[in-house]
Amino acid sequence: MSDREEQRKHVHVACAIVERNGLVLSALRSASMNLPLRWEFPGGKIEPGEGREDCLKRELVEELGVEIEVGSPLTPATHSYPGFEVTLYPFLCRIVSGEVTLYEHSEARWLSPARMLELEWADADLPIILEYQQLRAGARG
Numbered sequence: 449m450s451d452r453e454e455q456r457k458h459v460h461v462a463c464a465i466v467e468r469n470g471l472v473l474s475a476l477r478s479a480s481m482n483l484p485l486r487w488e489f490p491g492g493k494i495e496p497g498e499g500r501e502d503c504l505k506r507e508l509v510e511e512l513g514v515e516i517e518v519g520s521p522l523t524p525a526t527h528s529y530p531g532f533e534v535t536l537y538p539f540l541c542r543i544v545s546g547e548v549t550l551y552e553h554s555e556a557r558w559l560s561p562a563r564m565l566e567l568e569w570a571d572a573d574l575p576i577i578l579e580y581q582q583l584r585a586g587a588r589g
């Protein structure tokens with residue numbers, strides 16, 4: 449790896465595929481956030497020493513005011529944006545208490561898995577969405 453690559457910022461982010469009644473929660477990044485007005489899975493940067501699942505539980509309380517149960521992981525996805533790299537660690541999740549309240553995002557929607565790609569997602573999410581769609585298509589047989 450070159451010095452230049454080593455110096456590039458690489459962030460590690462846990463993200464929640466929150467399911468309810470066959471639908472999945474998507475959240476719109478606000479105009480003031482990094483990657484503005486892109487849809488994403490709620491979540492955020494993993495703090496030093498923090499476990500991925502604990503990060504997710506913390507972020508979902510901070511961002512949406514809900515307590516979640518964290519289930520199975522999907523495949524982590526790494527993507528290079530101009531200026532930084534991200535690795536997303538996705539987990540299937542469900543809400544165990546609280547109502548979705550927008551503390552940071554500008555909108556949230558419950559989507560059917562098949563229609564997720566009708567929205568403009570953060571680029572790093574695309575492989576995760578494809579894997580998730582296959583998982584749920586398989587589950588329906």
Ligand SMILES: Nc1nc2c([nH]c(=O)n2[C@H]2C[C@H](O)[C@@H](COP(=O)(O)OP(=O)(O)OP(=O)(O)O)O2)c(=O)[nH]1
Nearest residue numbers: 461463481482488489490491492493534570572573
């Ligand atoms: N939470 C989340 N972040 C994503 C997804 N896809 C994706 O590229 N990202 C990027 C956006 C951000 O650069 C980073 C997540 O960190 P964050 O939500 O704490 O980012 P932020 O820059 O808004 O917050 P901060 O620096 O103020 O802490 O990962 C996703 O599906 N969920």
